[in-house]
Amino acid sequence: MTTAQAETGRTVTTNIPARLDRLPWSRWHWTIVIGLGTVWILDGLEVTVVGNIASRLSEPGSGLPISSGQITGIAAALYVAGACVGALFWGRLTDRWGRKRLFMITLAVYLAATALTAVSFSPWWFFVFRFLTGFGIGGEYAAINSAIDELIPAYYRGRVDLIINGSFWLGAVGGSLLSIFALNTNIFPADVGWRLTFALGAVLALVILLVRRHVPESPRWLLIHGREREAEEIVASIEETVEAQKGEALAVPEGEITIHQRRSVSFAEIARTLFADYRKRSVLGFSLFIGQAFLYNAITFGFGAILTKFFDVPSGNTGYYFAVIAVGNFCGPLLLGKLFDTVGRRVMISGTYLLSGLLLFGTAWLFDRGSLNAVTMTACWCAVLFFASAGASSAYLTVSEVFPMETRAMSIAFFYALGTAAGGISGPLLFADLTNTGKVADTVLAFEIGAALMCAAGLVAAVLAVRAERRSLEDIARPLTAVGAKARVAAGAKGSRPAAA
Structure with missing residues (x-):
């Protein structure tokens, strides 16, 4: 059934979310991680390469008349600004058109733009x-985190999401080492x-x-948008694959949900969901994104400049140092990720x-x-x-799991864009001015x-x-299309579990 043929306005009862959540970890899940998560490696490669080549690009003979400050300031801020705009633009389409269509389109946009950057002839x-x-890249954040x-x-969602988002730093290691070789x-x-x-x-993006x-497309998204037959076929295929890989029958799923299918959600409903029904969660999302966006965008774009300016490290050697901190960055989500599913989100997010x-x-x-060298x-x-x-x-994990299904991609995009605009655009500009x-x-x-x-x-x-931790997405935030959802959200505002902040 195609999108155009999807039937909406009907009410269906399904156990598809419970069937997905009760699956044991398998090779099939690794294919999802590889297919979707590897784009973060590209993002890490992009950001790190620009930070490390800044001093070399500003030298005579680079073929580009540009200063180090313009690279770590203007170019860095424009990259982040593009990601913010892209997150909002593609995020809305991800909720309307589906996860798969958008994560294919956004990667193609990234591929083309990166290739054209390589042939830059003027600032x-x-x-x-x-x-x-x-x-x-901004569109990737919304589409990929939603799909993942x-x-x-549910049992593995926290650690997998953290490790995938942390894989940015594998790209940073590659970008650091690549810059040493290329420079x-x-x-x-x-x-x-x-x-x-x-x-x-660009070549790596093509492979991905x-x-x-x-x-596959998200069965949860298909279900809400009147394509439950396609969702059922995908889930049945996944179950068959996992059973064959594990060599044993799957556990019986527990729990059903009744959905009143609809084609889209209005901006007014999204705004009411974020700022009325889940306003405490919105404050949480803004706080997490602003803090990490300022810290990371400032450091990532400025670390090479600090090494060369204050410690006299040759511009061609900054990649070695950045590779070391990139490894430390990846080890954080890798080693601490499981604790977000066991010790719990509140302790681990606040603690880190x-x-x-x-x-x-x-x-x-x-x-x-x-005292430092x-x-x-x-x-x-x-x-x-x-x-x-x-x-x-965990900031990306948080905003991708605490809001209703129909607004998930837009919520990720919204908090990423506003939080990153506050910290990620001002961060590089301010940091470049201060370090210069x-x-x-x-x-x-x-x-x-x-x-x-x-x-x-x-x-x-x-x-x-x-x-x-270990809760179904539908339990954390009841879908807007779920029968009785409005009553549940209203009750949640008074302290019930499904909508508690």
Whole structure:
């Protein structure tokens, strides 16, 4: 049944969500992780490469008349601005057209824009296609996080989501090492090496695009949009595959939900859901995104400049240091991810934000005293970002699971866009201005701002974080199309479990 043929306005009772949530982990789930999650590696590659090549691009002979400040400031801010606009634009379409169609389109946009960045011949061209690259990535955040949460069983959802979002740092490791190789003028001319890094990103995106064709549409989305026959076929196929891979019969699913199918949800309903029915969760989402966005976008785009300006690290060697902190970043979600499903969301989200903020305050103090060198500074960042990375990944997990199914992609896009616009656009611009002065006190101030925002978000999470661990998405936030949903949400505003903040 195609989208055009989908029947809406009918009421159906189904156990499809329960069937997906009771599945044991299998090779099929790994195909979902690989097909959807690997785009974060590309994002990490993109951001890190730009940060590491900034000093080289600004040197004579690079083929692009651009300054380091323009790269770490203007280009970085435009990339993030593109991601914010793309998240809102594609997020709305993801809820209307489906997860699969959009995660194919957005990756194609990213691929084309990255390839065109590689042939930049002037600053304006570089800026335009950095914006469009971000535009594609922003759509990926909404489409991919929606699809992952709706396909991964509730028992594993937290750790899988964190590790997938944390895989950004595998790309950062690759970007750091790639920049070392590409910026070596003994291997490539100064005006060629940096172009190859962007070209490689486009090639990797093409490979992922081919793999992603085999990822199915979300059965939960199909069900709500009047395509329950297609949803049933997909779930039955998944069950058959998992049974064959595990060699045993699946457990009997428990629980049904009754859905009144509809084609779309209006902006007014989305606004009411976010700002009336789930306003405490909205405050939580904003707080988490603003804190991590400022910290990460400022550090990611500015770390190379700090190393070269304050510690005299050659521009061609900054990739080694960034590779080290990138490994620390990935280890955070990898090693702490399971605790978000066992110890719980509230303790782990608040704990990782507060610990990273306090450690960053300590780093700022040591830097101000002149007690750090390039190696110890990198070690301090590793400690900060081990916890910050898990916390930042949990921000995406939080906004993707605590709002109703019909608004999921738009909710992710909304909080990502506004939180990142506040911290991710202002962060690189402010951080570039502060570090470019060459004054230790200015850079210390940037550190302290990031630390304060992380600590503030941690305190908000300690009060408002939702205990979503191992719970079905439909239990955490009742779908708007579920029969009796409005009554449940109203009751939740008075403290009942399904809509409690």
